Amino acid sequence: MTASAGAAGTRPQGFRGMRDRAGTLAASHRSITIIVGWIIVATALPLLMLVPPFSTFQTQSLWIDGFTNAGVFILLALGLNVVVGFAGLLDLGYAAFYAIGAYTYAFAASPTVPWISLHVPFWPMLLVGAAVAAMFGLLLGAPTLRLRGDYLAIVTLGFGEIVPAVFLNADKVTNGTNGIGGVYKPDLFGYQFTLGNPVPYYIAMVAIIAIVMILVYRLQDSRLGRAWMAVREDELAAASNGVNTVTTKLLAFALGASTAGLAGVFTASKLTFVSPDQFSFAVSFTILAMVVLGGMGNVWGVAVGAFLLYTIQSVLLKQLNPFFHTLNVPFLKDIDFVQYQFLLYGLALVLMMLLRPEGLFPSSRRRRELHTEVDEYVGDELGPDPSSSPMEQS
Amino acid sequence: MKLWKLGALMGAAAILITACSSSATSAQSAAPASAAPASVAPGGSAAAGGSCTGTLTIGTEFPMSGGETANGEPAANGVKLLVDQVNKAGGVGGCQLQVNVQDDAVNGVHDPQQGAKNLQTLVADTSVVGVVGPYNSNVAKAEIPISNEAGLLMCSPANTGVGVTMPPEGDTYRTAHPDKIAYIRTATPDNIQGPSMADYMYNDLGVKSVYILDDTETFGVGVGDSFQQEFTKLGGTVVKRDSAPKSTSDYTPLFTAVAGQKPGGVYLAGTTPSGMGLALKQGRTVPGFETIPFGGPDGIADLIPAGGEGATLTVAGAAAHDVYGTLGAVHDIPNPQAFNDAYKAMFGKDPGAYSAPSYSCAQVIVAALKKAIEAGATDPAALREGVRANATNSANSFDTAMGTLSFDKYGDNTHPFISFYKTDMTTNPASWVFVKQQEFTDPNAP
Amino acid sequence: MRPDIVRVLQPIVIIAVSLVVVWLLLGGTQQFMNFLTLGAIYALIALGYTMVYGIIELINFAHGDLFMFGAFVAMWILTVPLGMTGAVDNPxxxxxxxxxxxxxxxxxxxxxxxxxxxxxxxxxxxxxxxAPLITAIGVSFILQNVIYSVFGPSPVNVPQVFPLTRFEFLGGRVSFLSLFMVAIAVFLMVLLQLFVGRTRLGRAMRSTAQDREAAELMGVDINQTIAITFFIAAALAGAGGTIQGLYFGSVQFNLGFFVGLKAFTAAVLGGIGNTTGAALGGFVIAFIEVFATQLGYSRWSEVAVFTVLILVLVFRPSGILGQQLGERA
Structure with a gap:
């Protein structure tokens, strides 16, 4: 838990002694803090699931499997946070990079690819997948450098639609709508991962997230991280202060995309199957909602946001029927909640945003902005001032 | 963020979430929602012929929310109907049955990852002896490796993709236990259904040139491809092959573009829920397509009279004349009306296209379970394995609502039938009428 | 006098020439009419996107679902209170x-x-x-689910009140219905132009879009103006929905998402915030789709739409008719 204190980056004011010092220590040794924090969280979560009430709902191995799936979204949210939260570039087609990562691994490690049959091991492919996704990040970033605000958003949205459409339509290469099946599962020093045992996947996922998180923190504190922030706050001022906005923005796209590449490779190996319909706009938007909900710019915040939203969508909403049925709540047990998932999900999004517009855990910097300058116009976190796109009559 | 606050929030959220995901294993049917349903009588050997007490579960795995509800709900209802009937008749070997309904739609669209997660949930519930589903071939491809590894039988009423079962692709999904398959399907695969309509249109309807439109989904593309191959082989001309995703709202430009080539018929490779019903309706309004015959697979020939929710005849309305469809099942089953009546009595509406097939899947599971109990299986693992072994044994055959079924070494129906239907606009409401049926040989026969 | 005539004639000539070119490219009247109807629907929705964006800088993702909702409201009025079932011949x-x-x-x-x-x-x-972007998507889910709960997941038929009479025109058979629909859409667009350009409320909208604080200082009621903008945008979506239902004869609860996405693309393509641009963008998108279909690349039409969008924005970062702005206004 010390990890969270350090992660949020502020020293708890009003707390004295130990706590304060622990906070300082955590902040100055962030990588170690993250590793220790993750080891604690990652061991505590499954152990917690052995204890009632958790243990009565679902077996521990199902919980672990669910956490691993949530981990994929945590990775995605961490990556998108670099683009949207750090650099302030709204990306509505982030799932495209996820798809690219997944297909990269599928091409390299499945017997059913129409044009090739390889079995490249999983671990190096993690890096290759990240690299390929980063390359496409540059490809998308390059032509969009001149674009601002929501024009950028729509181009990324278009990119997010084009990529799955290409995977769908280029069926000679990708098997089209049939997808690529039989993707090899990872193995490590001769130990073969199996679908029946979620623990190895879980450990691998925790390790990947920890590494990504350390890297993301290092980036945030680096010169590049400060450049991103400068570009986000005021691109013109950043440029006139010597920030190379072109490289800065391109790197944001590339590094953000690489994380999605990792997530894609992982998913392909865990699901052993990729198909174009797994990467629709709904996925891009879900990741964005995770980032916004968690608190843009705050690394631990978006991780928690991703975890919560995934659990709401894939566990909570799917289990409302048995839940109310077990409790035998008079009126509620007769409602078929499966049919109202959408409605509840929509309501949850609207309410969460109305109650906490800056996200559950706003980054310290954002919070300061929001609470000190509330009288001024502070809505401009992405792109230009509202007056820059006047509705005109021509 | 203050540390204690974060901790408290996370803790509260975790409690909320786990509280709400309670009893993932309990039933949605009327069966009592006890925490531990599986309890087979201990010492079953003492009771002659094996007996069973407690509650066993049949899982269903379909898209149940959003636009795909129309696919999943009638199929899941088929299972609920059978379970209800079995329970009223005293259960199986003394055991009562319940249904565990899983939904693989996320944001309203079927999702292989959610499907895999659901199947893991069903595998983890030891009372589950068999699963009926899934609907989409793509979901199946993510699930079969899991069920194969766990030895839990899945029976799909709807998957028709060739690669789902047949080698070489099919083998890649059964790597854990290549010799112990755990997936069977009742639907006739695409490589029989597509060509059969090609033959029918070319020979019986005299259509020599055809326009093929698919819905870009696995089923549509697969059945469209095999139709195209056969039609060309017969000597017919395919004037154009188009693909239009489900999101298409306007099909008229597609038909307009091909009108100049004057096709003699149209093959709609896809299903009404994925847009082919609208394609039929809109295509008919384009000059040149007003009267020519339209053909389609079982996604078109849903056999539901006009007025049924989401049925082809309802969606297409007056445009549904001269439509021909195939269904991958035998037509001459003993008493089709009995099933329809029972379904209507329980759910208050007509069955969907996949209600009877998933009812049949559940019948296979129940029959296999009965055999397993009779053979003396008592503990959940033995029952599960017994169901798997009995259902996939090609020596066994099962009497179902779709006729007699048995499954070959890859899990395909050994006696695939195709029945042909056409629309009849003179009845009130408009309906599908039977034309003929045809038996094919086992596609996997040596 | 002369510059005035040029100013009026120039757009007319441009429009006429491009229509002829489109007609030729689409291979005749039949496909041309498909393009016009589709374009009119996209344009009506794109107008709503662009108005809302212009005034509060919000990509209103729920707008496509307002269009869908409107289609259902129209269908309901037609079937329940009016009790229509078949065609009506009397004009x-x-x-x-x-x-x-x-x-x-x-x-x-x-x-x-x-x-x-x-x-x-x-x-x-x-x-x-x-934050509002996420609530917009939340609202979109809510609207879909409301319709879904009432009307179910399957397409619902809209009674075919318009007879499908056609007449021969330039080698194609054109239905009165499609002409009528396009005429209504164009009429609404012109009306909107006049409203925004010539009325007091329109001026309030434009000034709010330009600079909200300044407008407020000049006595514009900001809340009211924004509310009116939403009213008009949603009303146009409703009109689009009515046309969709009457023309295509069926409506479905998830209809709004993709149509909305394309209309939004149209708004950006035309230059977001610019009402003329939005209408133009709608027709451009419709043309790309229908043209790709005509050439036999229907499965690539979506890719074509977004590729054109990206290319246009790369070379004209503010859209076809968007104002070219400095780095920061």
Whole structure:
């Protein structure tokens, strides 16, 4: 838990002694803090699931499997946070990079690819997948450098639609709508991962997230991280202060995309199957909602946001029927909640945003902005001032 | 963020979430929602012929929310109907049955990852002896490796993709236990259904040139491809092959573009829920397509009279004349009306296209379970394995609502039938009428 | 005098020439009419996107679902209170039916739009930019689910009140219905142009879009102006929905998402915030789609739409008719 204190980056004011010092220590040794924090969280979560009430709902191995799936979204949210939260570039087609990562691994490690049959091991492919996704990040970033605000958003949205459409339509290469099946599962020093045992996947996922998180923190504190922030706050001022906005923005796209590449490779190996319909706009938007909900710019915040939203969508909403049925709540047990998932999900999004517009855990910097300058116009976190796109009559 | 606050929030959220995901294993049917349903009588050997007490579960795995509800709900209802009937008749070997309904739609669209997660949930519930589903071939491809590894039988009423079962692709999904398959399907695969309509249109309807439109989904593309191959082989001309995703709202430009080539018929490779019903309706309004015959697979020939929710005849309305469809099942089953009546009595509406097939899947599971109990299986693992072994044994055959079924070494129906239907606009409401049926040989026969 | 004539004639000539070119490219009247109808629908929705964006900088993702909602309201009015089932031949009666369906639909949708603005967007007016975007998507889910709960997941038929009579025109057979629909759409667009350009409220909208604070200082009631913008945008979506339902004869609860996405693309393509641009963008998108289909690349039409969008934005970062702005205004 010390990890969270350090992660949020502020020293708890009003707390004295130990706590304060622990906070300082955590902040100055962030990588170690993250590793220790993750080891604690990652061991505590499954152990917690052995204890009632958790243990009565679902077996521990199902919980672990669910956490691993949530981990994929945590990775995605961490990556998108670099683009949207750090650099302030709204990306509505982030799932495209996820798809690219997944297909990269599928091409390299499945017997059913129409044009090739390889079995490249999983671990190096993690890096290759990240690299390929980063390359496409540059490809998308390059032509969009001149674009601002929501024009950028729509181009990324278009990119997010084009990529799955290409995977769908280029069926000679990708098997089209049939997808690529039989993707090899990872193995490590001769130990073969199996679908029946979620623990190895879980450990691998925790390790990947920890590494990504350390890297993301290092980036945030680096010169590049400060450049991103400068570009986000005021691109013109950043440029006139010597920030190379072109490289800065391109790197944001590339590094953000690489994380999605990792997530894609992982998913392909865990699901052993990729198909174009797994990467629709709904996925891009879900990741964005995770980032916004968690608190843009705050690394631990978006991780928690991703975890919560995934659990709401894939566990909570799917289990409302048995839940109310077990409790035998008079009126509620007769409602078929499966049919109202959408409605509840929509309501949850609207309410969460109305109650906490800056996200559950706003980054310290954002919070300061929001609470000190509330009288001024502070809505401009992405792109230009509202007056820059006047509705005109021509 | 203050540390204690974060901790408290996370803790509260975790409690909320786990509280709400309670009893993932309990039933949605009327069966009592006890925490531990599986309890087979201990010492079953003492009771002659094996007996069973407690509650066993049949899982269903379909898209149940959003636009795909129309696919999943009638199929899941088929299972609920059978379970209800079995329970009223005293259960199986003394055991009562319940249904565990899983939904693989996320944001309203079927999702292989959610499907895999659901199947893991069903595998983890030891009372589950068999699963009926899934609907989409793509979901199946993510699930079969899991069920194969766990030895839990899945029976799909709807998957028709060739690669789902047949080698070489099919083998890649059964790597854990290549010799112990755990997936069977009742639907006739695409490589029989597509060509059969090609033959029918070319020979019986005299259509020599055809326009093929698919819905870009696995089923549509697969059945469209095999139709195209056969039609060309017969000597017919395919004037154009188009693909239009489900999101298409306007099909008229597609038909307009091909009108100049004057096709003699149209093959709609896809299903009404994925847009082919609208394609039929809109295509008919384009000059040149007003009267020519339209053909389609079982996604078109849903056999539901006009007025049924989401049925082809309802969606297409007056445009549904001269439509021909195939269904991958035998037509001459003993008493089709009995099933329809029972379904209507329980759910208050007509069955969907996949209600009877998933009812049949559940019948296979129940029959296999009965055999397993009779053979003396008592503990959940033995029952599960017994169901798997009995259902996939090609020596066994099962009497179902779709006729007699048995499954070959890859899990395909050994006696695939195709029945042909056409629309009849003179009845009130408009309906599908039977034309003929045809038996094919086992596609996997040596 | 002369510059005035040129100013009036120039756009007319440009429009006429491009229509002829489009007609030739699409291989004749039949496909041309498909393009016109589709373009009209996209344009009506794109107008709503662009107005809302222009005034509060919000990509209103729920707008496509307002269009869908409108289609259902129109369908309901047609079937339940009016009890229509079949075609009506009398032109006068048809006009009356159309007015009785379309006007209430537009009003209901307008009210719904204002309602959504009041409760989902207004509280977030000073929140971070992305917060209203997420609520917009939430609202979109809610609208879909409301329709889904009432009308179910399958397509619902809209009674074919317009007879499918066609007449020969330039080698194609054109239905009166499609001509009529396009005419209504164009009429609404012209009306909107006049409203925004010539009325007091229109001026208030433009000034609010330019500079909200300044407009407020000049006595413009900001809340009211934004509410009216939402009303008009949603009413146009309702009109689009009515046309969709009557023309295609069926409506489905998830219809709004993709149509909305394309209309949004159209708005950006034309230059977001610019009403003429939005209409133009709608027709451009429709042309790309229909043309790709005509050439036999229907499965690539979506890719074509977004590729063109990216190319246009790369070379004209503010869209076809968008104002070219400095780095920061």
């Amino acid at each position: 006068l009666q048809l006009t009356v039916i159309l007015v009785v369906v379309m006007l209430p639909t537009m009003i209901v949708m307008g009210l719904l739009g204002t309602f959504i603005e009041r409760f989902a967007y207004r509280p977030l007016r000073h929140a971070p930019r992305l």
